[in-house]
Amino acid sequence: MLKLEQVKFEIDDTKIIKNISVNVQNGEFIIIIGQNGAGKSSLLELIAGTQKPSSGSITLEGQSIGSLALAQRAKLMSRLYQQPARGSIGSMTVRENCALALYKNKTIGLSQGLACLETSEICERITKLFPNTILDARMDSLSGGQRQLISFIMATAQKDMKLLLLDEPTAALDFNATQKMLDNIENTAAQNNVITIMVTHDFDIATSVGTRLWVINDGKLEHDIVNGIHKKLTHQELKQLMI
Amino acid sequence: MITLASLLSCLELGLIYSLVVMPVWLSSVVIRFYDLSVEGSFCTGGAVTALLLHMQLSPIITIPASLCVGALIGLCTGLLHTGLRLNDLLSGIIVTTGLFSINLALASSNKSLAHVQTIFSYVDSVPFNLGSLVILLIITAGIFLILRQLLSTELGFIVRASGQNPALLADLGKHKGLYTTITLMSCNASVALAGSLFVQYVGFFSIWTAIGTLVIALTGLKIGQLVDEAFGIHIIAGAIAYQAIIAITLELHTPPEWNKLITAILMIFLMAISRMKRK
Numbered sequence: 001m002l003k004l005e006q007v008k009f010e011i012d013d014t015k016i017i018k019n020i021s022v023n024v025q026n027g028e029f030i031i032i033i034g035q036n037g038a039g040k041s042s043l044l045e046l047i048a049g050t051q052k053p054s055s056g057s058i059t060l061e062g063q064s065i066g067s068l069a070l071a072q073r074a075k076l077m078s079r080l081y082q083q084p085a086r087g088s089i090g091s092m093t094v095r096e097n098c099a100l101a102l103y104k105n106k107t108i109g110l111s112q113g114l115a116c117l118e119t120s121e122i123c124e125r126i127t128k129l130f131p132n133t134i135l136d137a138r139m140d141s142l143s144g145g146q147r148q149l150i151s152f153i154m155a156t157a158q159k160d161m162k163l164l165l166l167d168e169p170t171a172a173l174d175f176n177a178t179q180k181m182l183d184n185i186e187n188t189a190a191q192n193n194v195i196t197i198m199v200t201h202d203f204d205i206a207t208s209v210g211t212r213l214w215v216i217n218d219g220k221l222e223h224d225i226v227n228g229i230h231k232k233l234t235h236q237e238l239k240q241l242m243i
Numbered sequence: 244m245i246t247l248a249s250l251l252s253c254l255e256l257g258l259i260y261s262l263v264v265m266p267v268w269l270s271s272v273v274i275r276f277y278d279l280s281v282e283g284s285f286c287t288g289g290a291v292t293a294l295l296l297h298m299q300l301s302p303i304i305t306i307p308a309s310l311c312v313g314a315l316i317g318l319c320t321g322l323l324h325t326g327l328r329l330n331d332l333l334s335g336i337i338v339t340t341g342l343f344s345i346n347l348a349l350a351s352s353n354k355s356l357a358h359v360q361t362i363f364s365y366v367d368s369v370p371f372n373l374g375s376l377v378i379l380l381i382i383t384a385g386i387f388l389i390l391r392q393l394l395s396t397e398l399g400f401i402v403r404a405s406g407q408n409p410a411l412l413a414d415l416g417k418h419k420g421l422y423t424t425i426t427l428m429s430c431n432a433s434v435a436l437a438g439s440l441f442v443q444y445v446g447f448f449s450i451w452t453a454i455g456t457l458v459i460a461l462t463g464l465k466i467g468q469l470v471d472e473a474f475g476i477h478i479i480a481g482a483i484a485y486q487a488i489i490a491i492t493l494e495l496h497t498p499p500e501w502n503k504l505i506t507a508i509l510m511i512f513l514m515a516i517s518r519m520k521r522k
Contacts (some may be wrong), residue, residue: 050413074416087411089404100400104415110393113400155414 007056034216077163087151090140101154145177166198257483262437266430274406279335283342286453288438290350293448313435321424361443465513
């Protein structure tokens with residue numbers, strides 16, 4: 001369970017997040033929407049533990065996220081960013097990137113870098129979506145959509161993670177790549193009982209996926225719509241909620 | 244007229260400097276850290292070697308000794324960068340400045356190695372003076388193969404990732420600073436070994452020897468990168484080609500004091516070519 005209790009976040013006396021308290025159960029898929037500067041990305045950074053709240057607490061499975069060491073935090077959560085280049089290494093091949101993704105909970109040694117792939121299904125997941133030859137292609141030779149989808153597979157390679165944070169993962173993708181990405185996100189969210197939190201600006205996406213919708217306005221959690229009711233909202237109604 | 248002896252000499256010096264060019268590739272291209280402590284570790288490798296040889300110790304000892312001293316220098320640079328969060332240039336400058344005094348204390352400003360046994364003394368009797376070349380080929384090939392092998396290990400993958408996408412490294416739960424420091428230790432170990440071999444090769448230690456080492460290495464690296472940006476034998480070839488260019492200018496009776504200017508102009512020329520290639 002993810003628990004935010006009276007979370008406040010300020011930078012130079014500017015209140016970015018204003019007193020948010022909310023609980024999230026395992027398996028929930030939360031969509032965050034809000035206007036630019038509303039505090040969506042800051043909230044995601046706080047949940048990720050890369051920023052510490054000015055006051056209040058954020059716990060995941062009873063552990064305070066801010067006090068976790070880097071390796072412990074990485075074990076509990078994965079992230080995917082807006083820019084496809086952010087989630088992988090451009091100069092390395094897809095296969096090498098897959099190996100990197102498997103080093104998450106591993107002590108790094110002098111074994112062959114690709115050896116860990118033998119006992120993993122990560123390459124299979126990729127070849128289900130793309131031709132086999134993609135595994136030996138350099139990451140920076142792929143399209144943004146291909147790269148983002150592979151970054152998502154890398155981010156979700158770890159089976160025992162508890163939290164998946166997605167910061168506008170489809171913003172740089174075309175329609176087909178967006179659909180493919182959303183299908184993969186929904187399948188992963190449904191199968192692995194992880195808490196998935198996705199920030200988006202896209203109303204179509206906001207009303208088509210997820211089990212819960214948070215509307216952030218001026219640093220506050222203005223609306224928390226549960227049980228997938230947000231999927232019934234029209235764009236106009238969604239716009240109204242954001243004002 | 245270029246003689247066989249001068250060709251042999253630039254090949255040998257090129258091999259010695261390739262032990263600087265390879266780590267400079269690793270630090271500047273892979274982890275994107277412009278490590279100025281290279282100048283200090285080259286000199287310290289030489290100073291430690293001069294000291295040990297004057298203590299009548301076996302020249303074989305100079306190899307592990309210079310490697311260890313170099314690794315220690317890399318550790319200092321890494322700790323300044325990761326611990327005190329100094330930027331790469333400042334960390335290197337501070338370490339190199341401090342090492343100047345240490346090198347003076349170890350070996351004074353000049354020390355001749357003419358009357359002591361060096362690692363090359365073992366091969367004095369090899370015909371056509373090829374003994375030094377054989378030793379340098381073995382050492383360079385060894386470092387090249389170790390480095391190539393390391394880059395294909397888990398550690399190598401993480402090091403390669405650390406320079407390009409530190410955010411991804413953090414998402415994997417790995418500390419960039421740790422891998423930067425490990426890389427700097429390996430790099431400076433190789434550079435100090437180069438310094439050790441250099442003073443044994445020329446038979447003389449001078450506190451001023453190392454000035455411009457980084458630029459020499461970067462120029463050799465840029466020549467090598469005209470072939471390919473990735474790690475490969477062309478990096479060693481680049482170091483040798485640089486020495487050949489300097490040898491040619493000497494054959495043309497250019498006074499040696501102009502060497503630095505020639506290097507600077509060559510560097511500008513290579514940077515321009517590399518920029519044009521990217522376009």
